[in-house]
Amino acid sequence: MIEGPYFVLTVVGAVACGLVAGVFIGFSAFVMRGLAALPPAQGVAAMQAINVAALRPAFMAVFMGATGLSAVLAVVTFVLWPDEGTVELLLGCALYLFGCFGVTVAANVPRNEALAKVDPASEDGAAYWRSYVAEWTAWNHVRTAAATAAAFSFILGLT
Structure with a gap:
């Protein structure tokens, strides 16, 4: 059974991954659809503003916190190698680090950076x-699924 600080790290990691998944599902479920329904100039301008606002501490603390917790949990799991929950914890770490953080860095951020250079009225x-909209949203679905599955895996690791 996972106990003490390791238990706390795992619970906080699960909650952080769940929060990130919640933000991303909101974008996949309705934010991007709403922006896509606007005239392109308005959609571009709105998404440019959202991308700037997303870099504020409130979201970044949760997003990067989940990344750091996943990395720490992976190392701690390898070091302690508990009798139970090891596979689930390592799977959760991999899902978040590669499927959420990695996809963000490799797919969503480059698209955001390219969008930032676009004149909305052109x-x-x-x-x-x-x-x-199509590409960013498709990759966001991947991030959403990965963060959700990571949270679920952390919870399974605790049971």
């Missing part, structure tokens, strides 16, 4: 916006 902006 024809190029409108053309990029159409592909951006």
Whole structure:
């Protein structure tokens, strides 16, 4: 049975992954659909503003906190190698680190950076916006599933 600080780290990791999954599901379920329904110039401008606001401490603390906790839990799990929950904890760490954080860095952030350079009122902006919404949202679905599965895996590791 996982106990003490290791238990606390795992619970906090599960909660953090769940919070991140909640933010991402909101984007997949309705935010991106709402932005896509706007005229392209308005959608681009709104998403540019969202991308700036997302870098504030409230979200970044949870997002990066879950990343750090996943890394720490992976190391602690390898060092302690508990009798129970090892596979679930390592799976949760991998899901978050690669499926959520890794996808964010490799897929979503580059698209956000490209969108930041687009003039919302231009024809190029409108053309990029159409592909951006589809691609960004598809990768966001991956992040959502990975963060959700990571939280679930951490919980299974505790049972």
